[in-house]
Amino acid sequence: MTPGAPPENNKQLTIGGDLIINRLGFGAMHLTGPGMWGPPEDPDNAIAVLRRAVDLGVTFIDTADAYGPGDNERIIREALHPYPGELVICTKGGMLRSGPDDWPDEGELYIVPLGRPEYLRQQVEMSLRNLGVERIDLYQLHSIDPAVPLADQLGELVRLQEQGKIRHIGISGQPGVTVEQLEQARKTAALVAVENRYNVADRVGEDALRYAEEHRIAFIPWFPMGHGELVGPDGLLTPIAARYGVTASQLALAWLLHCSPATLLIPGTASLTHLEENMRAADIRLSDDDWNTITYEVDRSRSAGIAPVPVR
Numbered sequence: 001m002t003p004g005a006p007p008e009n010n011k012q013l014t015i016g017g018d019l020i021i022n023r024l025g026f027g028a029m030h031l032t033g034p035g036m037w038g039p040p041e042d043p044d045n046a047i048a049v050l051r052r053a054v055d056l057g058v059t060f061i062d063t064a065d066a067y068g069p070g071d072n073e074r075i076i077r078e079a080l081h082p083y084p085g086e087l088v089i090c091t092k093g094g095m096l097r098s099g100p101d102d103w104p105d106e107g108e109l110y111i112v113p114l115g116r117p118e119y120l121r122q123q124v125e126m127s128l129r130n131l132g133v134e135r136i137d138l139y140q141l142h143s144i145d146p147a148v149p150l151a152d153q154l155g156e157l158v159r160l161q162e163q164g165k166i167r168h169i170g171i172s173g174q175p176g177v178t179v180e181q182l183e184q185a186r187k188t189a190a191l192v193a194v195e196n197r198y199n200v201a202d203r204v205g206e207d208a209l210r211y212a213e214e215h216r217i218a219f220i221p222w223f224p225m226g227h228g229e230l231v232g233p234d235g236l237l238t239p240i241a242a243r244y245g246v247t248a249s250q251l252a253l254a255w256l257l258h259c260s261p262a263t264l265l266i267p268g269t270a271s272l273t274h275l276e277e278n279m280r281a282a283d284i285r286l287s288d289d290d291w292n293t294i295t296y297e298v299d300r301s302r303s304a305g306i307a308p309v310p311v312r
Contacts, residue, residue: 024058093142222266258291
């Protein structure tokens with residue numbers, strides 16, 4: 001029951017059978033205030049970054065009602081509305097925030113899923129208003145609520161889809177989505193995307209990626225560059241990237257693009273310089289040998305105990 005179509009070329013992906021997008025998109029989360037809370041500290045910069053992303057070829061922007069909450073969607077509207085016809089905006093709902101300091105520490109409760117149907121309906125209505133659209137192109141359940149049957153959570157999104165308020169439905173892995181959950185979810189909704197933690201050093205979402213590939217579902221890896229330990233000055237990829245004449249961030253993105261035709265990347269930044277640097281990753285061509293060598297060297301570093309810390 002999953003729609004989808006083969007990508008037209010290695011830079012593009014079709015989601016839901018009707019939305020052709022460039023595989024190197026943009027994650028807007030970091031344009032929110034400190035702690036991903038409140039409006040941007042520098043709204044003019046946030047607007048400039050969003051507009052520059054579109055100028056550079058971004059046709060897919062990822063956000064969520066929890067970023068702000070609401071402020072991230074509203075800055076996207078301020079920057080880009082009326083939206084270019086080819087631009088797809090994905091937003092998410094079903095996860096509560098308790099304040100600006102609730103995400104920093106691994107091991108502590110940093111999110112609270114809330115998948116009650118009436119809440120999801122409210123949040124879809126809020127996102128429609130914040131983004132200034134009549135229909136959301138891709139709406140993802142941000143986190144599976146264990147206290148609510150998954151069929152009830154996705155069933156409400158399907159009803160909203162039937163009412164024309166959602167075009168396509170996805171599911172986001174906060175903290176993760178298993179293959180079993182994907183199978184269960186697809187009994188209720190025609191999933192076109194799954195978002196899970198995944199990068200060259202932290203491939204916890206490997207099974208979900210291969211499942212998405214098999215069923216022509218877009219796979220959106222969050223933390224595509226790790227958390228500093230992967231692409232920072234002492235990151236695992238930094239010395240490898242130097243040999244290729246690219247930055248570690250560019251190599252992390254190029255590795256993911258080569259990893260599978262199903263991957264849809266959403267690197268985020270509040271810096272125009274980093275944005276332009278990241279976008280150049282789409283032009284990096286890795287051979288299969290390059291990709292295997294990079295994977296091997298990262299795995300060897302991890303086995304030596306130089307592992308990035310998996311977070312969120």
